[in-house]
Amino acid sequence: MKKVILALTTLLMLAFGSCIKDSMKQSYVYYRPVYKTKQEVRAAINSSTPKSIVNPGKLFYKDGYVFLNDLEKGVHIIDVRNPSSPQVVAFVAIPGSVDLAVRGNILYADLTTDLVAIDISNPLQVKLTKVLEGVFPHRYYNQFQADTTRIITEWVRVDTTVRNDEVVGWGMKAAEFSAMATAQADSRGVSNGTGGSMARFALASDRLYTVSYSDIKVFNTAVPENPGYVKTVDVGTWDIETIFPFGKNLFIGSMTGMYIFDIDDKDNPVQKGRFAHARVCDPVVSDGKYAYVTLRNGTQCGGFTNQLDVVNVENVSAPYLVKSYSMTNPHGLGVDGKWLLICDGADGLRILDATKAYDVKKVGHLQGINTFDVIPLGGIALVSATDGLYLVDYSNPAAPIVKGSVTFAKK
Amino acid sequence: MYRHILLLIICMNLLPLYIFAQAKWKPGALPEVGIMAGSYEPSGDARATFLLSKNSWSVGLGAGIDWYRFKSVPVYVQGRKTFGQKKNKPFVLASGGVNLPTKEPVQEAPIFWPGIRLIDSWAPTVKTAEPGWYAEAGAGYGFFNKKQQGLTLSLNWVYKSRSEWYETDAPAIANTNSKDRTTTTYLMNRLAFRLGWKF
Numbered sequence: 001m002k003k004v005i006l007a008l009t010t011l012l013m014l015a016f017g018s019c020i021k022d023s024m025k026q027s028y029v030y031y032r033p034v035y036k037t038k039q040e041v042r043a044a045i046n047s048s049t050p051k052s053i054v055n056p057g058k059l060f061y062k063d064g065y066v067f068l069n070d071l072e073k074g075v076h077i078i079d080v081r082n083p084s085s086p087q088v089v090a091f092v093a094i095p096g097s098v099d100l101a102v103r104g105n106i107l108y109a110d111l112t113t114d115l116v117a118i119d120i121s122n123p124l125q126v127k128l129t130k131v132l133e134g135v136f137p138h139r140y141y142n143q144f145q146a147d148t149t150r151i152i153t154e155w156v157r158v159d160t161t162v163r164n165d166e167v168v169g170w171g172m173k174a175a176e177f178s179a180m181a182t183a184q185a186d187s188r189g190v191s192n193g194t195g196g197s198m199a200r201f202a203l204a205s206d207r208l209y210t211v212s213y214s215d216i217k218v219f220n221t222a223v224p225e226n227p228g229y230v231k232t233v234d235v236g237t238w239d240i241e242t243i244f245p246f247g248k249n250l251f252i253g254s255m256t257g258m259y260i261f262d263i264d265d266k267d268n269p270v271q272k273g274r275f276a277h278a279r280v281c282d283p284v285v286s287d288g289k290y291a292y293v294t295l296r297n298g299t300q301c302g303g304f305t306n307q308l309d310v311v312n313v314e315n316v317s318a319p320y321l322v323k324s325y326s327m328t329n330p331h332g333l334g335v336d337g338k339w340l341l342i343c344d345g346a347d348g349l350r351i352l353d354a355t356k357a358y359d360v361k362k363v364g365h366l367q368g369i370n371t372f373d374v375i376p377l378g379g380i381a382l383v384s385a386t387d388g389l390y391l392v393d394y395s396n397p398a399a400p401i402v403k404g405s406v407t408f409a410k411k
Numbered sequence: 412m413y414r415h416i417l418l419l420i421i422c423m424n425l426l427p428l429y430i431f432a433q434a435k436w437k438p439g440a441l442p443e444v445g446i447m448a449g450s451y452e453p454s455g456d457a458r459a460t461f462l463l464s465k466n467s468w469s470v471g472l473g474a475g476i477d478w479y480r481f482k483s484v485p486v487y488v489q490g491r492k493t494f495g496q497k498k499n500k501p502f503v504l505a506s507g508g509v510n511l512p513t514k515e516p517v518q519e520a521p522i523f524w525p526g527i528r529l530i531d532s533w534a535p536t537v538k539t540a541e542p543g544w545y546a547e548a549g550a551g552y553g554f555f556n557k558k559q560q561g562l563t564l565s566l567n568w569v570y571k572s573r574s575e576w577y578e579t580d581a582p583a584i585a586n587t588n589s590k591d592r593t594t595t596t597y598l599m600n601r602l603a604f605r606l607g608w609k610f
Contacts, residue, residue, distance in 0.1 A: 020448070020449050020450060020600055020601065020602055021449070021450045021600060022449060022450045022451055022480070022597065022598065022599045022600065023597075023598045024595065024596065024597050024598065025595075025596050025598070026593065026594065026595045026596070027592075027593070027594040027595075027596075028591070028592075028593040028594070029581075029591035029592070029593070031581075157581070157589070157591075
């Protein structure tokens with residue numbers, strides 16, 4: 001009997017020894033890039049049939065048309081000459097674009113690593129006039145290495161299941177899966193899940209300034225349809241994300257504050273200080289004497305307050321806070337004379353009288369839309385909301401009303 | 412969920428107890444403790460099986476705690492057969508059932524693939540664990556008295572599985588607003604050496 005037990009045990013160990021291993025399978029989604037050659041992409045830059053607006057970004061108004069960037073896709077052209085009935089009339093495919101600027105009849109956008117100049121004198125028949133190749137750094141998407149000789153025009157969703165067997169062997173510990181830590185994307189509104197650099201544009205005088213993660217690039221746009229690269233200026237930090245002109249200065253936005261660059265010599269921006277009253281997450285506008293800054297919670301910059309700060313910037317190197325005003329969840333803002341228009345998130349659009357910086361008064365309030373950016377146009381405001389672009393009549397600031405809207409694709 | 416299963420086990424034991432009592436199936440219990448070895452760190456389990464026995468056959472229901480790699484609660488049905496007429500005799504067994512997860516957090520090992528997987532860093536990742544399967548087959552030897560009660564030793568192959576999933580927003584650059592689900596399933600094979608006492 002003892003021999004039987006021993007034989008049986010040995011048999012079981014031998015029989016099942018090869019089964020002693022754990023395994024794992026994982027089902028997940030990944031996105032496969034679809035590539036096109038640069039030649040194909042450039043040939044397709046024209047006013048094509050309108051498309052749904054999915055990820056709205058920056059917008060620009062010119063001569064009755066709104067040019068709205070759809071992040072990484074291109075630019076939608078919206079006819080707003082009749083505010084009651086805005087119409088999306090065309091789409092210009094510019095893969096990789098995340099910002100735009102308009103000077104005269106020329107629209108500048110980033111085509112991944114290239115700067116393109118597009119003649120928009122006829123929005124329904126735009127034409128590519130110039131390409132400056134390789135002026136922006138390559139994109140990287142987490143740890144995925146894209147083919148930099150081609151352009152990614154879209155991403156295809158793929159469901160997959162992968163199996164991996166762990167250790168074979170009796171009594172031996174397994175090595176876990178080789179842990180490829182996926183770098184985590186920034187918040188959607190800023191990096192769109194990409195690492196690396198994305199251009200941000202600002203026009204001042206006849207120069208286009210762009211920022212890309214750690215530097216400022218200067219482009220000469222004296223001849224708008226024929227921009228020329230001038231130089232690159234290192235900012236000295238790695239978390240640059242925004243830029244906007246401020247008189248004879250550029251404000252370069254980072255997580256911790258704004259860097260002030262003097263552009264008196266427009267080809268040689270020189271850092272002259274920091275503006276700690278705003279960070280990259282904090283929208284700022286100025287009327288020259290005062291800067292109006294909105295701060296809110298829930299951003300990647302941290303912070304727990306929801307307020308409007310009025311800052312005296314007559315001496316931009318020595319700004320000081322005049323007063324703070326409580327808000328609900330303020331985002332973008334715009335200034336039109338004494339009127340301050342503030343997108344207060346889910347609390348709609350607020351119109352304030354900023355005649356006295358130390359006594360800004362709430363005058364009008366439009367509720368019912370979740371707002372995040374605004375461009376006042378002297379009585380009609382372009383308001384970007386989470387579900388669409390609204391044209392708001394604020395000619396009577398105490399009673400703003402929606403005149404028309406363009407709906408974004410549903411989420 | 413666990414309360415319902417325990418209640419189910421109790422009810423399923425009470426009804427056949429009555430039925431089988433009429434057919435002279437003898438009720439019993441078999442608590443066991445085990446040491447498990449597999450490709451992960453050795454661990455153990457503890458369980459109890461309620462058995463109904465007649466002649467050389469036993470059937471029953473059981474549940475326990477399995478600490479191998481991920482703490483879990485297997486719930487199973489089991490069949491046993493002894494061989495021979497002596498008091499001490501060999502047996503074989505087989506079990507099958509479900510493996511219920513506990514709330515223990517789990518580390519995921521992500522896999523690289525020729526595309527991008529993006530996780531919104533500002534969205535908390537909440538993982539949902541799902542029940543898996545439980546299976547067992549083995550053989551052993553019992554040292555019994557006249558009432559067929561006594562010590563049991565057994566060597567078994569034991570399998571359990573566990574799944575967990577979480578969802579994240581699709582990356583903005585993909586221009587879609589879907590939720591992407593990631594599901595990880597762990598399939599664990601072990602050898603278990605068990606010591607029990609049959610009542």
